[in-house]
Amino acid sequence: xxxxxxxxxxSLLIAAAPLVLASAQTPPPSPSATPGGDxxxxxxxxxxxxxxxxxxxxxxxxxxxGWVRIVADWAVLAPTRxxxxxxxxxxxxRQAAAAKTHVVLLLQGTPRWAAMTPDAPASxxxxxxxxxxxxxxxxxxxxxxxxxxxxxAWQVEPSLDLADFRGTAQDYVAMLHxxxxxxxxxxxxALVVAASPGGFDLPYMQTMLTKxxxxxxxxxxxxxxxxxxxxxxxxxxxxxxxxxxARHQLWMYGRQDWGAPVQLAALGLAExxxxxxxxxxxxxxxxxxxxxxxxxxxxxxDRGPGIVALMFEKGDTPTVVAWTTGEPQPVAIPTIxxxxxxxxxxxxxxxxxxxxxxxxxxPGPVFVTNPDRALVDEAxxxxxxxxxTAVVDPAHDxxxxxxxxxxxxxxxxxxxxxxxxxxxxxxxxIIPVTVDGSPAVRTDAxxxxxxxxxxLDNTFAYFNNGRYDFVVTVEAHRASAAQLVGFNLMYxxxxxxxxxxxxxxxxxxxxxxxxxxxxxxxxxxxxxxxxAINGAGDxxxxxxxxxxxxxxxxxxxxxx
Numbered sequence: 001x002x003x004x005x006x007x008x009x010x011s012l013l014i015a016a017a018p019l020v021l022a023s024a025q026t027p028p029p030s031p032s033a034t035p036g037g038d039x040x041x042x043x044x045x046x047x048x049x050x051x052x053x054x055x056x057x058x059x060x061x062x063x064x065x066g067w068v069r070i071v072a073d074w075a076v077l078a079p080t081r082x083x084x085x086x087x088x089x090x091x092x093x094r095q096a097a098a099a100k101t102h103v104v105l106l107l108q109g110t111p112r113w114a115a116m117t118p119d120a121p122a123s124x125x126x127x128x129x130x131x132x133x134x135x136x137x138x139x140x141x142x143x144x145x146x147x148x149x150x151x152x153a154w155q156v157e158p159s160l161d162l163a164d165f166r167g168t169a170q171d172y173v174a175m176l177h178x179x180x181x182x183x184x185x186x187x188x189x190a191l192v193v194a195a196s197p198g199g200f201d202l203p204y205m206q207t208m209l210t211k212x213x214x215x216x217x218x219x220x221x222x223x224x225x226x227x228x229x230x231x232x233x234x235x236x237x238x239x240x241x242x243x244x245x246a247r248h249q250l251w252m253y254g255r256q257d258w259g260a261p262v263q264l265a266a267l268g269l270a271e272x273x274x275x276x277x278x279x280x281x282x283x284x285x286x287x288x289x290x291x292x293x294x295x296x297x298x299x300x301x302d303r304g305p306g307i308v309a310l311m312f313e314k315g316d317t318p319t320v321v322a323w324t325t326g327e328p329q330p331v332a333i334p335t336i337x338x339x340x341x342x343x344x345x346x347x348x349x350x351x352x353x354x355x356x357x358x359x360x361x362x363p364g365p366v367f368v369t370n371p372d373r374a375l376v377d378e379a380x381x382x383x384x385x386x387x388x389t390a391v392v393d394p395a396h397d398x399x400x401x402x403x404x405x406x407x408x409x410x411x412x413x414x415x416x417x418x419x420x421x422x423x424x425x426x427x428x429x430i431i432p433v434t435v436d437g438s439p440a441v442r443t444d445a446x447x448x449x450x451x452x453x454x455x456l457d458n459t460f461a462y463f464n465n466g467r468y469d470f471v472v473t474v475e476a477h478r479a480s481a482a483q484l485v486g487f488n489l490m491y492x493x494x495x496x497x498x499x500x501x502x503x504x505x506x507x508x509x510x511x512x513x514x515x516x517x518x519x520x521x522x523x524x525x526x527x528x529x530x531x532a533i534n535g536a537g538d539x540x541x542x543x544x545x546x547x548x549x550x551x552x553x554x555x556x557x558x559x560x
Contacts, residue, residue: 193219
């Protein structure tokens with residue numbers, strides 16, 4: 001199994017309250033009424049995380065929410081071995097019961113007494129897996145027996161971010177198996193939810209489903225740092241090629257500060273996400289919940305490149321949510337009577353006058369609440385053609401190309417291989433130069449800008465998974481002396497990020513080319529890029545690169 005990859009994700013803690021030893025107290029009662037909406041959930045607010053939403057009946061009813069996620073921090077609940085302090089958690093679950101919601105208990109944290117390195121800082125030992133799995137099993141057994149049918153789902157760790165979990169994949173799988181076993185004994189109907197690394201680590205998901213699928217019912221995604229178009233590519237691939245069984249569910253956690261919350265919420269539901277959790281009920285999420293909560297995704301409306309238009313239906317009431325990836329433009333969405341359009345804020349949006357049957361749509365999402373019924377049939381026909389995918393401009397479609405390339409300089413000449421947009425990365429701020437009359441770029445060891453990052457166009461390669469080999473050709477300027485300048489490739493493989501062997505740049509004048517064949521590429525932009533030229537070992541002379549190309553060849557077939 002691949003190593004866990006770091007991301008950043010906020011953890012949620014239970015409401016602060018005086019901690020009293022309460023192992024003999026009566027657990028809170030089970031909710032007596034059927035929860036409301038089943039699509040969206042919220043995180044319980046606490047003084048530590050005020051951006052969450054209070055699980056009061058009025059707040060939950062406002063959004064039609066059926067799920068609340070509550071943290072059960074082992075370190076807080078059991079600061080000493082064998083003595084549990086249940087009072088705050090009991091109170092939180094009573095709140096959820098009063099709001100008539102399903103409860104997800106998020107199990108996280110490790111007490112100091114159970115940690116692998118208790119002498120380390122608290123930020124380390126509290127996020128480590130336990131030194132003894134038996135200690136974890138004792139805690140899990142106690143909490144599952146205490147709350148039993150009051151908990152609808154158990155999630156293990158908030159994410160597989162280094163800031164949240166400092167163990168290996170094997171550690172995590174062992175902890176997950178313990179929860180599955182205990183949850184089945186306490187409440188056979190409860191779900192077990194596995195965490196995943198942030199962004200979209202597709203090989204990790206495939207490995208978990210293939211090797212450990214029996215230990216969980218749903219896997220939680222975190223689209224942190226992903227634009228809507230990138231999220232669409234990942235979700236579409238997961239839907240079509242990874243999560244193809246009927247038993248496992250796809251869940252998603254989103255945050256408003258990650259950007260484009262309405263677009264992410266809509267795309268998630270369109271691509272098979274069963275349940276979404278958001279930490280706050282701001283106007284944008286209340287609007288999304290109003291129109292999408294409990295709605296059925298019908299299908300997409302093809303309106304050309306750069307336009308996303310998705311049809312949902314709640315009962316007999318259809319709604320189109322639409323936005324563009326660029327400038328505003330008129331979109332053909334005929335309506336019954338004058339167009340009724342609502343913005344993400346929940347307020348009516350002004351519709352610019354124009355051609356009948358068209359609505360001007362921009363990057364901000366809008367809900368068209370009275371679309372013509374014929375559009376429902378159009379969307380259903382489109383959905384029957386396969387999973388939702390972005391409409392690609394033919395000028396930027398590299399699906400049939402043998403190779404992609406980039407000429408580097410102040411402004412790159414890019415043909416399906418992109419570096420320019422990645423120069424904003426801290427270690428990717430390479431310097432444009434002119435050498436031997438040619439534009440190029442060089443690394444800068446003095447500022448740690450030692451990586452030349454690249455991403456491949458998604459139409460050329462995405463989640464490769466053994467379908468092709470890739471031959472990467474790098475054109476570099478010769479070094480002033482032997483074994484003074486060198487590099488290798490760091491690339492996104494199917495088993496984590498890996499390095500090719502080190503390549504010394506020949507000494508002399510002019511340019512030299514070097515090729516690397518990659519046979520285990522993933523190329524699904526797990527960290528936002530596919531591969532990098534790594535010049536981190538060069539301290540006496542910087543690496544100068546003029547061009548890079550990537551050829552796609554059948555596995556085992558010689559390149560040409």
